[in-house]
Amino acid sequence: MTEVNIGSIGFSGLDFSFDEDHKVLSKCDFQMPMNTVARLNGPHGCGKSTILKILAGMIEPMRGDYIINGKPFNQMSFEELIPYRLKIGYGFEYGGLINNRTIYQNLILPIQYHKLMDEDEAKNHIDEIIEVFGLRRSSGYRPSSVSGGQRKLACIARAFVMNPQLLILDEPTHGLNEKSVENLSNYIRDKMKSGIVKHVFLTTENPMLIESLVKKDLIVQDGKLVDFDLLYENVAGGKAS
Amino acid sequence: MPYVTKAATSVFHQFDIVGRKVIYAIEYTANILLMVYLSIRAAIFDQAQGLRTVFSVVSAQIYFTGFQALPLITVLALASGSIVIMQSSAQLSLLGGNEMIGNLLVVVIVREVAPLITALIVIARSGTAVASEIGNMRVNKEIEALEVMGINPLSYIVFPRLVGGIVSVMCLAFYYIFISLIGGFLVTKIVHDMPFAFYSDSLAQAFAAEDVLLFLLKNSFSGIIIFVVCCYQGLLVQQGPHEVPQVTTKAVVNSIIYVTIFNLTVTTLFYLNQLIKLGIL
Structure with missing residues (x-):
């Protein structure tokens, strides 16, 4: 590509x-x-x-x-x-997270899908973003199981995933x-x-x-x-x- | 004269309504076919989407559509199998044609009942789930999110569901036939003493190559029809959650209509072909 x-x-x-x-x-x-x-x-x-x-x-x-x-x-x-x-990174006003994936899986989805990084590199990159946005505790949960603020942060964080x-x-x-x-x-x-x-x-x-x-x-x-x-x-x- | 004009206007109005409905049905069918083409095309040309991504969605779809439907399929297959065996053996023994039971079962169960009942169960269980799931994805802006990440919803959402649907419907139809014929026989054994060797011989002689062809054709296309119609309806959601039940209902109704028409058409063509082969037509 x-x-x-x-x-x-x-x-x-x-x-x-x-x-x-x-x-x-x-x-x-x-x-x-x-x-x-x-x-x-x-x-x-x-x-x-x-x-x-x-x-x-x-x-x-x-x-x-x-x-x-x-x-x-x-x-x-x-x-x-x-x-x-x-x-292009896009942060939605509301919604936008894939509901049947965890926050972590949501963040890593575009990288995995487009094979932009190898697995370790992708994991480190996502970990860094999770740290910056304070999503450590919610990363293993699906969007419906976390607070509105966490969902919002996750959606913004995903906008930064592909640099x-x-x-x-x-x-x-x-x-x-x-x-x-x-x-x-x-x-x-x-x-x-x-x-x-x-x-x-x-x-x-x-x-x-x-x-x-x-x-x-x-x-x-x-x-x-x-x-x-x-x-x-x-x-x-x-x-x- | 005004009465004549009024009556003519009313007739033309009715023609208008019928015409509009026909045009809508043609457009709808064209859109469904276009979606099948586009989702296969997207899956082929989408260089990014790996087999692993497709496989995970396909396996989830097979688990939900196929595996979880087994109890319901078992009950219905046992019921329909034992009813057909009991009724047909009673009638055939009166006519002295007990050896025809295999032919009757193949014609009724394998060719007609199994594909139709399996399709109806899949529509009721999984078609509704797929339409409402995709409808809710539209409401939650998940489809837009996929697009903005460069992920084609047709290859990521529709194509794996089509593949999973085809595999599930075919496996379920095979399971339905097996349970109907074998389980049904065991159930009827309680009230009807028929030797298994006689029954299995009769069945084996009744099966022909065209039955396999008919099985593959009917069930694979039923799988495609159900899942493409349900995905299409789900993707039609535009405004909000109130549309989700509406599109789900429409997905069920349209899937049933299309599957029934398809099965009827295939059966009609099959028997016309048989009649031509026999020189009757």
């Missing part, structure tokens, strides 16, 4: 609507700079999660293109998408305590500093995560993504303009 590096990401004339009266994006053009954490912002029901799903390739736009590395991502077949999907270059997190702080949010924030910052994660899109209202991580607010407004730089200290160092 050919390995890809996710570089430029953008929308070109992209349209998406739930129905006639509820347009999410309309002829939207947008280019995402590298090494940026962008938060999708807007009123409830404006389509933030839908945009994240478009970015993850889970749903297709109605018109226009979602472009990665100059190629229309939404026009690729399932097989063509696989190398890109291996570089993604594009990280997409839908409300990652729901049900998490301050310590877990701080851990997550630090882990994302570390991954970005080490050059593994290149783009982060998230939806959150958590002030701690916004202050510590988010550089750009993308406001969903009238079918467009209005780009708004935040003045917090950002992960790439220094302050944004």
Whole structure:
């Protein structure tokens, strides 16, 4: 399988609507700079999660293109998408864990399936992630047997398993305590500093995560993504303009 | 005149309804066939999916669909076997054709009852389970999660269930026939004194090569039909948990309709062929 590096990401004339009266994006053009954490912002029901799903390739736009590395991502077949999907980590707002597998088996699934590492290497990698996210005690249980917070953490942890270059997190702080949010924030910052994660899109209202991580607010407004730089200290160092 | 117009409109309206239902049935069948093709294609072209992954799901499916259904199959096979043996031997002895019992049993049990009853049991036990399991996976975003991890749900979820389903249905049908013919004989021994040698000779003479062909054809396709229809229905869940019981009911109804139509078609074609061979048609 050919390995890809996710570089430029953008929308070109992209349209998406739930129905006639509820347009999410309309002829939207947008280019995402590298090494940026962008938060999708807007009123409830404006389509933030839908945009994240478009970015993850889970749903297709109605018109226009979602472009990665100059190629229309939404026009690729399932097989063509696989190398890109291996570089995308997605944390669901709720659900997303395979219920008949334990948390550990959930985390190791993509590595085992795509044979990305040998068994020992995979085990060490997963152990490290389990340690970072504090999932040691719940790793042997199925999702239905652990708390909502643990499920949420496991789902976010799985987004990091394949060392993604594009990280997409839908409300990652729901049900998490301050310590877990701080851990997550630090882990994302570390991954970005080490050059593994290149783009982060998230939806959150958590002030701690916004202050510590988010550089750009993308406001969903009238079918467009209005780009708004935040003045917090950002992960790439220094302050944004 | 207005009455004529009204009546004509009503007739056309009825035609519309029938037409829509026919088109829906054709579309549905086309989608089912497409899903069989796509899941086999995905399993072949999915370089990542190892045999180990497929095997673990297939073995779980065989355990649940095949092994756990054995008690129910045993009861029904014993009941149907002993009823057919008792009734047929009583009627045949009146006509003086006791040696025909083997032929009768092969025609009734092996060719017709075993494939149909086995399929109905599998639909009731496993078809419902598969449809609701996949429906709940949709609700819990497990299918989306697989896709986003680059795992094709057709090769990871549908294909192993198809393979497991085919193997299970065939093994269960074989078990059903065995229990019906042998167990049924032992049960009837209590009320009907028939020598086993006579019974087994009659059965052995009645079996023909086309019975094996018919057995393989009916049971393998029943397995495919049941599991592809149930997987398809499960994957149709879009909005929420309230859809799961709806798709499960539809999966059962549609599986029964398709399996019955398939069995009936195969039987009809088989007997037409027999009649042509005998020069009657």
